Amino acid sequence: MTNTILIIDDESAICEALSGILADEGFASLTASSAEEGLHVLEEKDISLILLDIWMPGMDGLEALRLIKKRFDLPVIMISGHGTIETAVQATRNGAYDFLEKPLSYDKVILSVNKGIQLARLKRENRLLRESSPSENSITGNSPAVLRLREQIERVAPTDAWVLIRGGHGTGKELVAQTIHRYSARCKQPMIAVNCAAIPEELIESELFGHVKGSFTGATENKKGKFDQANGSTLFLDEIGDMSLKSQAKVLRILQEQKFERVGGSRTIEVDVRVLAATNKDLDEEIDKGTFRADLFYRLNVVPIMVPDLLDRREDIPLLVEDFSNQFSRKGLGRKKFTDEALYLLQRHSWPGNVRELRNLVERLVIMTGGDHIEAADVALFLGNAPLQPPPAPVADSDYRLLSFKEARRQFESEYLLARLRENDGNVSKTAEQIGMERSHLHKKVKALGIVVK
Incomplete structure (x- = not known):
């Protein structure tokens, strides 16, 4: 996705010159002639970096910088025609990434812009890494059910197909969504997650589509919604089955058109969002009961994935x-x-x-x-007195026909090794010697198959 640079400067000649040099380097740019106009653009557009003049009529650049750093996590490069060391120090303390003096050296501008965008990307990646570690965000297991799940994920992840993830409480549906996103072409941007069950119906529109200042009581400033935040990335709609019918109708229109207006706004916003949805409910049953829209189900259910219990x-x-x-x-x-x-x-x-x-x-x-x-x-x-399941019964010869070759082989290996280990009271070394297998290999096989000798 092309990085967009916002230029905030009251001199139109500076804006035009910077826009031209940025375009030559492959950047998109937007301009604003005042700090107030620039803040409005930031509410409406996805911006990667800001070039901000200090001395402007109305709100000056230093005050605008404080507001930008408070409300947006973006790198800001300050520019000034009569800057002083004191001004530069103040700007840096307020969170400016760099400080450039007019007349501008365009080589320095491009160098600073590239470094600022790179730093922002590294900070975002670092934040994502801190939020998760590989062991806590990988699907653990070697059972046939998990192997099938991994295969489905590997097939669908590189595409832009929408996925409906179904499974019981606590099975790891969000982990599946994170894995799909991590192996997709959109992985450089964070996945945006929404718990549909946790949002009151009256706030669902504001949460998903955003709102403009004054659109309702409590809307004290413009706000971007989840669809805005997920532009160019992945939106995960968790517990989609708990969304009200009224909210489902609104979401369906946005999903179909990838266009929306903020609450209280009139400007149409277009987004490029991949949608993953999850539910623990039987949506076919919910459709029959009239609590879930069939057209929304078919829109989401492009690729269904069932997470095993x-x-x-x-x-x-x-x-x-x-x-x-x-x-x-x-x-x-x-x-x-x-x-x-x-x-x-x-x-x-x-x-x-x-x-x-x-x-x-x-x-x-x-x-x-x-x-x-x-x-x-x-x-x-x-x-305590929690119910226990009996040990899995051996598969009868006739039942092997119901399994795939891989599943049947795994089942046979598990039963065979368990029987031999029991003969030797769980002694791995003795069993390995009897069956002609290296001890380390047998140990790994026992661990992979989840064999427990009792």
């Missing part, structure tokens, strides 16, 4: 527990190891809260359990 991927539980334990260790909660018996008990739990429930339980156990190991008794204490 934890119960359908129990073999991933040891890997998830290890992942969570490492995360909590990095946060200073200490490193603790779960025994095989404890993991076995976790794999038999029904997990109505899915991965979120498992993560919470692991954190609780790490905090509340003494010692370096977490035993089955510790797990049983915190699970």
Whole structure:
């Protein structure tokens, strides 16, 4: 996406000259002849950097700089025809990225602009990295269900197709959305997330489309909406099934046209937004009940992805527990190891809260359990009388025809290795010697398959 530079200067000749040199370097530019006009443009347009004159009629550049840094996270380069060291210092203290004196050296202007945009991009990327670490934002597991999920993500992520992500509470739908965005061409911009269930119906328009100052009680200044913020990037509509019918109608029009007006405004704004939506509800059932619009469902459901329940991927539980334990260790909660018996008990739990429930339980156990190991008794204490699932039954020969080759092979390997390990009371070295496999290879295979010997 082309970077747009806003030039705020009351001298039209300076604006024209700067616009020309910026165009030669591949930048788009907008101009404003006053600080007040420039602030209005910032409310309406996506700007990458600002060139701001200090001495102007009305509001001066230093006052405008304070307002810009307060309301917008953008690099500002100050320009002045009669600047002093004191003025430059004051501008820098107020958050200016650079200070250039007139007559302007266009080489210095371009150099400063390029560095300012690069710095802004690095700050944004750094912020995203701080907000997330790879281990906390990757889909953990090697079960057939997770392998299928990863394959779907790998196929759809590089495209601009819209995706409807469905699954139960706590399955990781937002994580799937983040992964799709991270592997898309839009990943240089942050994904904008909206929890549709958390926004009151009367505020949904303002939240999504923005509003102009004075459009309703409490609208004390112009505000960009989520669609504006996601321009050129990805908009994630979480819990879309909880949106009211009235709000659904408004969103549908915007999704179809990619155009909207802010609340209280008259100017049409066009955006380029990829939409990912998620819900834990059965939308087909909601459509039959009349609580969800069929046309909105078909607009969103270009590529459907179903996130499996934890119960359908129990073999991933040891890997998830290890992942969570490492995360909590990095946060200073200490490193603790779960025994095989404890993991076995976790794999038999029904997990109505899915991965979120498992993560919470692991954190609780790490905090509340003494010692370096977490035993089955510790797990049983915190699970209480929660229902357990019986161990998975072996697949009958006739049932293998229902599985893909990869699934059938995985099932056979799991049953075969579990039986041999049980014969040797869980002794990996002895089992490896008997079946003609390297001990390290068998250990990795057992871990990957989530085999727990009891």
